[in-house]
Amino acid sequence: MEFPIYLDHAATTPTHPAVVEAMLPYFTDCYGNPATLYSVGAMAQDAVESARERVAAALNAFPEEILFTSGGTESDNAAIRGIALAHSDRGRHLLTTPIEHHAVLEPMETLARCGFSVELLPVDSEGRVDPDDVARRIRPDTILVSVMHANNEIGTVQPIAEIGTLCRERGVLFHTDAVQTAGKLPIDVRALQVDLLSLTAHKFYGPKGVGALYIRRGVRWTRFQDGGGQERGRRGGTLNVPGIVGMGAAIELALQDREAECQRLRALRDYLIQRLMDAIPDVHLCGSREHRLPHNVHVCVDGVEGEPLLLALDAAGICVSAGSACSSGSTEPSHVLRAIGVPRDRARGALRMTLGRSTTQEALDYTVDTLAAVVRDLRRLGGVQPVVSSASL
Numbered sequence: 001m002e003f004p005i006y007l008d009h010a011a012t013t014p015t016h017p018a019v020v021e022a023m024l025p026y027f028t029d030c031y032g033n034p035a036t037l038y039s040v041g042a043m044a045q046d047a048v049e050s051a052r053e054r055v056a057a058a059l060n061a062f063p064e065e066i067l068f069t070s071g072g073t074e075s076d077n078a079a080i081r082g083i084a085l086a087h088s089d090r091g092r093h094l095l096t097t098p099i100e101h102h103a104v105l106e107p108m109e110t111l112a113r114c115g116f117s118v119e120l121l122p123v124d125s126e127g128r129v130d131p132d133d134v135a136r137r138i139r140p141d142t143i144l145v146s147v148m149h150a151n152n153e154i155g156t157v158q159p160i161a162e163i164g165t166l167c168r169e170r171g172v173l174f175h176t177d178a179v180q181t182a183g184k185l186p187i188d189v190r191a192l193q194v195d196l197l198s199l200t201a202h203k204f205y206g207p208k209g210v211g212a213l214y215i216r217r218g219v220r221w222t223r224f225q226d227g228g229g230q231e232r233g234r235r236g237g238t239l240n241v242p243g244i245v246g247m248g249a250a251i252e253l254a255l256q257d258r259e260a261e262c263q264r265l266r267a268l269r270d271y272l273i274q275r276l277m278d279a280i281p282d283v284h285l286c287g288s289r290e291h292r293l294p295h296n297v298h299v300c301v302d303g304v305e306g307e308p309l310l311l312a313l314d315a316a317g318i319c320v321s322a323g324s325a326c327s328s329g330s331t332e333p334s335h336v337l338r339a340i341g342v343p344r345d346r347a348r349g350a351l352r353m354t355l356g357r358s359t360t361q362e363a364l365d366y367t368v369d370t371l372a373a374v375v376r377d378l379r380r381l382g383g384v385q386p387v388v389s390s391a392s393l
């Protein structure tokens, strides 16, 4: 068995060796600035455009609909602020959910402070949005609906195509944060009827610090980052050429064996859930059984704190995420668990395990056995002080 046993693939993934290899020449031989006209720059520009074609093909989009960014946070900010700014003459009402990543919730809060009206859609106890609730809440002044494709903590997958269809019918723009689903679920922007979609490379074995925003052709949108005329005037700043090349390579690799790998992950996920339930008394699965990311297991363990569990597992060579606190190190239950109605005490024992390419059944057996022993000890000892969590990533 190889250590560490890394079970935090929703936080980030290791960069695939073939991706690193594809990136390397763009640090050394092909180091040109893609905005320049001579051949070293043109080589970099060609590589960027070929990566754009790969990302576009993965989404069933046109290359000119792909804007490269610095990651999921920038893509979400650019989508929300860019639409709000461009469409404020039509209306100032925005709809989103209480379980979005902070990269969506915080720009929404900023806009609310600037006179926009931000309304949160209800979610059920599994974290699902009902498309009928979206339909009921759309108003004549609604300019944008933003609902994430799948949640980063509890793994709940949303009915994006249904919401997309009704937004299109009602003439309201629709954004989805697909950061957690790329490489896991099929993403076809035409079938999903989304107008804007956020991605980040480091969640699908690409490099950190690079992402993309899909903006459908013809959608009026105001740029977020002023500066040079890069990205056809839509985002100022010299492009991260090695990162973009890496993103293109990673998305292509992810799609090559997506179905087989996700089937393997789904089987391991269900195995882990069952083994946890069998081995540890009073463990509760959060999120949906049916509409769940193939690699996500999120449980609350009664009578213990998630963070000491995390530290004890780390000492045994296992990396997981404590899902109870926000990344600031707060001891408050996460906004996601609060929104789905997990009682405060139960939310303190939240643990997220997200599987990936390196995950084996043997590693999961070791994890469950270790966790069962740690839970027994902690329950005997009582509560311990919490530390920082990565489940909000």
Ligand SMILES: Cc1ncc(COP(=O)(O)O)c(C=O)c1O
Residues within 6 Å of the ligand: 010, 011, 070, 071, 072, 073, 074, 076, 101, 103, 148, 150, 151, 152, 177, 179, 180, 200, 201, 209, 211, 392, 393
């Ligand atoms: C759902 C979701 N959206 C956005 C982000 C932010 O992405 P990035 O780390 O690339 O800024 C993350 C990851 O942390 C995420 O899980």
